[in-house]
Amino acid sequence: MPILIIYASPHGSTRAIAERISSRIASQIPPTEVHALSDIDPATLSSYTAIVIGSAVHKVAWLHDATTFVHANSTALANLPVFAFSVGAPAGMPKFVRARFERSEEKRLEGAVEKELKSGKATLEAHKLFNGKFEREDAGWCVRTMFACFGGRFGDFTDWDTVDKWADTIVAKLNKPVTGEGEGGGAGN
Numbered sequence: 001m002p003i004l005i006i007y008a009s010p011h012g013s014t015r016a017i018a019e020r021i022s023s024r025i026a027s028q029i030p031p032t033e034v035h036a037l038s039d040i041d042p043a044t045l046s047s048y049t050a051i052v053i054g055s056a057v058h059k060v061a062w063l064h065d066a067t068t069f070v071h072a073n074s075t076a077l078a079n080l081p082v083f084a085f086s087v088g089a090p091a092g093m094p095k096f097v098r099a100r101f102e103r104s105e106e107k108r109l110e111g112a113v114e115k116e117l118k119s120g121k122a123t124l125e126a127h128k129l130f131n132g133k134f135e136r137e138d139a140g141w142c143v144r145t146m147f148a149c150f151g152g153r154f155g156d157f158t159d160w161d162t163v164d165k166w167a168d169t170i171v172a173k174l175n176k177p178v179t180g181e182g183e184g185g186g187a188g189n
């Protein structure tokens with residue numbers, strides 16, 4: 001049975017990371033499927049061996065659709081290993097607050113996902129906050145102004161190495177051997 005990777009991604013960065021995770025896992029323990037969260041029929045969740053769910057971060061929270069999906073399907077998710085990732089842009093914050101902001105944002109996002117899962121007795125295997133793309137034109141006037149006031153930078157902060165490494169920890173957690181070095185390492189984008 002496949003491993004399911006699903007994402008909520010208004011501007012494409014979370015989708016690209018989901019696709020990379022899917023390719024990386026598939027190169028070691030195929031098969032995987034990657035879909036937009038809105039394309040998934042919750043009735044099919046029992047046909048997967050594990051699920052990896054990712055959401056873009058807006059205002060230090062998952063998108064409403066992603067949070068609702070986890071809450072609504074928390075009972076079905078209790079039967080699967082659940083991995084979650086968030087895609088924000090803490091790397092765009094000024095250096096003096098960056099590390100602290102990233103740590104607290106990651107903790108808050110993880111706690112919020114765990115809370116939704118708990119309602120159906122599901123648990124979280126692991127969560128990771130990644131940096132993605134944050135382009136000026138993707139932010140509304142209010143977010144743009146607030147971010148600029150904090151001294152924030154826009155740009156593409158995606159670190160594919162970190163994404164690959166996290167995908168490898170999923171493979172390890174699913175208790176399958178990781179294939180030899182070099183094999184499958186360039187999977188994905």
Ligand SMILES: Cc1cc2nc3c(=O)[nH]c(=O)nc-3n(C[C@H](O)[C@H](O)[C@H](O)COP(=O)(O)O)c2cc1C
Pocket residue numbers: 008009010011012013014015056057058059060061087088089090105131132133134135138139140143
């Ligand atoms: C309205 C808005 C609010 C955002 N708020 C946050 C935030 O609170 N924390 C953060 O780390 N990134 C924040 N971001 C940056 C996005 O999470 C980042 O650009 C992410 O890569 C977007 O993913 P996507 O391309 O899949 O939509 C925000 C972006 C937008 C457009």
